[in-house]
Amino acid sequence: MKDGVVAPTHDLIRLREPVTLTADEPAPVWVEAALERAPWVVVRRGYVEDGRLPVGVRGTTRGQRFPAWAPAADIVERVSPEDLTGCGPVRGWRRQDEAPALAALVRVTPVLDCRGVPWGPTGSVGFELATGVETATASSDLDVILRQAVRMRKNEAVALLGALADAAAPARINVLLETPRGGVALADLATGLSRIVVRTPDGVRWMEDPWMLPAAA
Numbered sequence: 001m002k003d004g005v006v007a008p009t010h011d012l013i014r015l016r017e018p019v020t021l022t023a024d025e026p027a028p029v030w031v032e033a034a035l036e037r038a039p040w041v042v043v044r045r046g047y048v049e050d051g052r053l054p055v056g057v058r059g060t061t062r063g064q065r066f067p068a069w070a071p072a073a074d075i076v077e078r079v080s081p082e083d084l085t086g087c088g089p090v091r092g093w094r095r096q097d098e099a100p101a102l103a104a105l106v107r108v109t110p111v112l113d114c115r116g117v118p119w120g121p122t123g124s125v126g127f128e129l130a131t132g133v134e135t136a137t138a139s140s141d142l143d144v145i146l147r148q149a150v151r152m153r154k155n156e157a158v159a160l161l162g163a164l165a166d167a168a169a170p171a172r173i174n175v176l177l178e179t180p181r182g183g184v185a186l187a188d189l190a191t192g193l194s195r196i197v198v199r200t201p202d203g204v205r206w207m208e209d210p211w212m213l214p215a216a217a
Contacts, residue, residue: 001048001072006201009183010122010145011043012130013055013070014077021068022052030059031066038133041070042122045183046201048072058127058135079130081120081145085109099136101125104171108142111163118147122176141172146186148177151211157190179210 001007019035021027034057035041044067046054052069059065086109096103105121112119120126123143124135152160164173164186175186182200189196195206 001053003048003050005048007043007046007048007053008078008080009043009045010081012040012079012127013043013053013075015039015041015070016074016076020074021055021070023066023068027066027068030064031057034059034064038131040127040131041068042127045199081122081126082118083120084126084129085120095134095136099138099140100171101136101140101142104142104168104173107167108144108164108173111167112144112146115146119144141174142168143174145176145178148179152177152189154190154192157186161186161190180213181207181210184210
Protein backbone atom coordinates (compact mmCIF):
# COMPACT_ATOMS: atom_id res chain seq x y z
CA MET A 1 0.00 0.00 0.00
CA LYS A 2 1.29 3.43 -0.91
CA ASP A 3 1.85 6.11 1.69
CA GLY A 4 -0.85 8.75 1.74
CA VAL A 5 -3.69 6.51 0.56
CA VAL A 6 -6.73 6.08 2.78
CA ALA A 7 -6.42 2.93 4.87
CA PRO A 8 -9.07 0.21 4.26
CA THR A 9 -11.19 1.25 7.24
CA HIS A 10 -13.05 -1.54 9.11
CA ASP A 11 -11.00 -4.34 7.54
CA LEU A 12 -9.66 -6.96 9.93
CA ILE A 13 -6.05 -7.96 9.38
CA ARG A 14 -4.11 -10.91 10.72
CA LEU A 15 -0.50 -10.08 11.40
CA ARG A 16 2.61 -12.17 11.18
CA GLU A 17 3.68 -13.54 14.54
CA PRO A 18 5.27 -12.34 16.71
CA VAL A 19 3.24 -9.19 16.19
CA THR A 20 5.20 -5.96 15.84
CA LEU A 21 3.17 -2.81 16.41
CA THR A 22 4.24 0.76 17.03
CA ALA A 23 2.20 3.30 18.96
CA ASP A 24 2.25 6.92 20.06
CA GLU A 25 2.01 5.90 23.72
CA PRO A 26 2.95 2.89 25.88
CA ALA A 27 0.64 -0.09 25.39
CA PRO A 28 -1.57 -1.16 28.32
CA VAL A 29 -0.72 -4.51 29.84
CA TRP A 30 -3.75 -6.21 28.26
CA VAL A 31 -2.58 -5.57 24.68
CA GLU A 32 0.06 -8.30 24.62
CA ALA A 33 -2.39 -10.88 25.94
CA ALA A 34 -5.02 -9.83 23.39
CA LEU A 35 -2.60 -10.27 20.49
CA GLU A 36 -1.48 -13.65 21.81
CA ARG A 37 -5.11 -14.71 21.95
CA ALA A 38 -5.72 -13.52 18.38
CA PRO A 39 -3.07 -11.72 16.26
CA TRP A 40 -5.82 -9.69 14.57
CA VAL A 41 -6.37 -5.93 14.54
CA VAL A 42 -8.98 -3.68 12.95
CA VAL A 43 -8.00 -0.93 10.53
CA ARG A 44 -8.79 2.53 11.89
CA ARG A 45 -9.84 5.50 9.76
CA GLY A 46 -6.76 7.32 8.52
CA TYR A 47 -3.91 7.18 6.03
CA VAL A 48 -1.09 4.77 5.33
CA GLU A 49 2.10 6.35 6.67
CA ASP A 50 5.66 5.07 6.27
CA GLY A 51 4.33 1.72 5.11
CA ARG A 52 2.16 1.37 8.22
CA LEU A 53 -1.62 1.13 8.63
CA PRO A 54 -3.54 2.78 11.48
CA VAL A 55 -5.05 -0.08 13.47
CA GLY A 56 -6.81 -0.76 16.74
CA VAL A 57 -6.28 -3.66 19.13
CA ARG A 58 -9.38 -5.13 20.78
CA GLY A 59 -9.34 -6.32 24.37
CA THR A 60 -11.88 -8.41 26.22
CA THR A 61 -14.04 -5.46 27.35
CA ARG A 62 -15.66 -2.56 25.54
CA GLY A 63 -13.25 -0.11 27.14
CA GLN A 64 -10.15 -1.99 26.00
CA ARG A 65 -9.26 -0.42 22.67
CA PHE A 66 -5.72 0.64 21.79
CA PRO A 67 -4.68 2.67 18.70
CA ALA A 68 -1.45 1.58 17.06
CA TRP A 69 0.30 1.21 13.71
CA ALA A 70 0.92 -2.08 11.87
CA PRO A 71 3.52 -2.61 9.10
CA ALA A 72 1.74 -3.39 5.84
CA ALA A 73 4.53 -5.89 5.10
CA ASP A 74 3.48 -7.97 8.12
CA ILE A 75 -0.11 -8.53 6.95
CA VAL A 76 -0.81 -12.23 6.50
CA GLU A 77 -4.56 -12.05 5.84
CA ARG A 78 -7.12 -9.29 5.34
CA VAL A 79 -10.88 -9.69 5.73
CA SER A 80 -13.37 -6.96 4.87
CA PRO A 81 -16.84 -6.67 6.44
CA GLU A 82 -18.31 -7.57 3.05
CA ASP A 83 -16.39 -10.86 3.11
CA LEU A 84 -18.40 -11.84 6.19
CA THR A 85 -21.90 -11.46 4.77
CA GLY A 86 -23.59 -14.77 4.17
CA CYS A 87 -20.54 -16.66 5.42
CA GLY A 88 -21.31 -20.31 6.10
CA PRO A 89 -21.16 -20.36 9.92
CA VAL A 90 -23.66 -17.53 10.41
CA ARG A 91 -26.98 -19.33 10.04
CA GLY A 92 -25.94 -22.32 12.08
CA TRP A 93 -23.76 -20.37 14.48
CA ARG A 94 -23.64 -22.27 17.76
CA ARG A 95 -23.57 -19.12 19.93
CA GLN A 96 -26.68 -17.36 18.70
CA ASP A 97 -28.44 -18.09 22.01
CA GLU A 98 -25.52 -16.67 23.98
CA ALA A 99 -25.02 -13.58 21.82
CA PRO A 100 -28.28 -12.15 20.42
CA ALA A 101 -26.31 -9.91 18.04
CA LEU A 102 -25.16 -13.02 16.14
CA ALA A 103 -28.76 -14.14 15.71
CA ALA A 104 -29.74 -10.60 14.73
CA LEU A 105 -27.24 -10.71 11.86
CA VAL A 106 -29.21 -13.56 10.32
CA ARG A 107 -32.47 -11.59 10.55
CA VAL A 108 -31.16 -8.32 9.11
CA THR A 109 -29.36 -10.03 6.22
CA PRO A 110 -32.37 -10.12 3.84
CA VAL A 111 -33.21 -6.49 4.65
CA LEU A 112 -29.71 -5.36 3.70
CA ASP A 113 -29.16 -7.76 0.82
CA CYS A 114 -32.16 -6.39 -1.07
CA ARG A 115 -30.64 -2.88 -1.08
CA GLY A 116 -28.04 -3.91 -3.62
CA VAL A 117 -25.10 -2.16 -1.94
CA PRO A 118 -22.08 -3.79 -0.29
CA TRP A 119 -22.41 -4.18 3.46
CA GLY A 120 -21.04 -6.24 6.31
CA PRO A 121 -20.76 -6.70 10.08
CA THR A 122 -18.10 -4.95 12.13
CA GLY A 123 -17.52 -4.68 15.89
CA SER A 124 -17.54 -7.77 18.08
CA VAL A 125 -19.70 -9.78 15.65
CA GLY A 126 -17.42 -9.10 12.70
CA PHE A 127 -14.35 -9.87 14.79
CA GLU A 128 -15.79 -13.19 15.94
CA LEU A 129 -16.83 -14.27 12.45
CA ALA A 130 -13.43 -13.40 10.99
CA THR A 131 -11.23 -14.83 13.71
CA GLY A 132 -13.29 -17.52 15.41
CA VAL A 133 -12.53 -15.93 18.78
CA GLU A 134 -15.65 -15.59 20.93
CA THR A 135 -15.94 -11.82 21.34
CA ALA A 136 -19.70 -11.17 21.03
CA THR A 137 -21.50 -11.21 24.38
CA ALA A 138 -25.09 -11.16 25.60
CA SER A 139 -24.97 -7.35 25.66
CA SER A 140 -23.17 -6.78 22.36
CA ASP A 141 -24.74 -4.54 19.72
CA LEU A 142 -24.80 -5.57 16.08
CA ASP A 143 -22.61 -3.08 14.20
CA VAL A 144 -22.79 -3.00 10.40
CA ILE A 145 -21.53 -0.77 7.62
CA LEU A 146 -23.15 0.03 4.28
CA ARG A 147 -21.00 1.25 1.38
CA GLN A 148 -23.51 3.93 0.50
CA ALA A 149 -22.01 5.65 -2.56
CA VAL A 150 -25.42 7.00 -3.66
CA ARG A 151 -27.10 9.77 -1.66
CA MET A 152 -29.66 8.60 0.89
CA ARG A 153 -32.56 10.90 1.81
CA LYS A 154 -34.02 11.37 5.27
CA ASN A 155 -37.22 9.42 4.56
CA GLU A 156 -35.22 6.48 3.24
CA ALA A 157 -32.94 6.60 6.28
CA VAL A 158 -35.93 6.62 8.64
CA ALA A 159 -37.54 3.65 6.89
CA LEU A 160 -34.32 1.62 6.81
CA LEU A 161 -33.54 2.40 10.44
CA GLY A 162 -36.99 1.20 11.51
CA ALA A 163 -36.84 -1.97 9.44
CA LEU A 164 -33.42 -2.90 10.79
CA ALA A 165 -34.32 -2.14 14.39
CA ASP A 166 -37.40 -4.37 14.12
CA ALA A 167 -35.42 -7.19 12.50
CA ALA A 168 -32.54 -7.03 14.97
CA ALA A 169 -34.64 -6.84 18.17
CA PRO A 170 -34.02 -7.64 20.94
CA ALA A 171 -30.42 -6.87 19.97
CA ARG A 172 -29.54 -3.27 19.21
CA ILE A 173 -28.18 -2.39 15.77
CA ASN A 174 -25.82 0.44 14.82
CA VAL A 175 -25.47 1.26 11.13
CA LEU A 176 -22.65 3.32 9.66
CA LEU A 177 -22.97 4.56 6.09
CA GLU A 178 -19.66 4.85 4.26
CA THR A 179 -20.16 7.83 1.95
CA PRO A 180 -17.67 9.38 -0.50
CA ARG A 181 -16.50 11.76 2.24
CA GLY A 182 -16.56 9.49 5.28
CA GLY A 183 -18.68 7.58 7.76
CA VAL A 184 -22.16 8.78 8.75
CA ALA A 185 -24.40 7.17 11.35
CA LEU A 186 -27.72 6.14 9.83
CA ALA A 187 -29.45 7.36 13.00
CA ASP A 188 -27.93 10.83 12.52
CA LEU A 189 -29.07 11.00 8.90
CA ALA A 190 -32.58 10.01 9.96
CA THR A 191 -32.86 13.07 12.23
CA GLY A 192 -32.98 15.36 9.20
CA LEU A 193 -30.63 17.92 10.78
CA SER A 194 -29.09 20.38 8.33
CA ARG A 195 -25.55 19.34 9.30
CA ILE A 196 -24.40 15.93 10.51
CA VAL A 197 -21.22 14.42 11.88
CA VAL A 198 -18.98 12.77 9.28
CA ARG A 199 -16.00 10.66 10.29
CA THR A 200 -13.22 11.40 7.82
CA PRO A 201 -9.57 10.28 7.61
CA ASP A 202 -8.69 13.78 8.83
CA GLY A 203 -10.99 13.65 11.85
CA VAL A 204 -14.61 14.42 12.65
CA ARG A 205 -16.28 17.06 10.47
CA TRP A 206 -19.76 18.61 10.36
CA MET A 207 -21.22 18.57 6.83
CA GLU A 208 -24.47 19.40 5.11
CA ASP A 209 -24.02 16.73 2.44
CA PRO A 210 -21.46 13.93 2.84
CA TRP A 211 -22.12 12.86 -0.74
CA MET A 212 -21.06 16.20 -2.25
CA LEU A 213 -17.41 16.03 -3.20
CA PRO A 214 -15.23 19.14 -2.65
CA ALA A 215 -14.83 21.42 -5.64
CA ALA A 216 -11.64 20.88 -7.60
CA ALA A 217 -8.93 23.44 -6.87
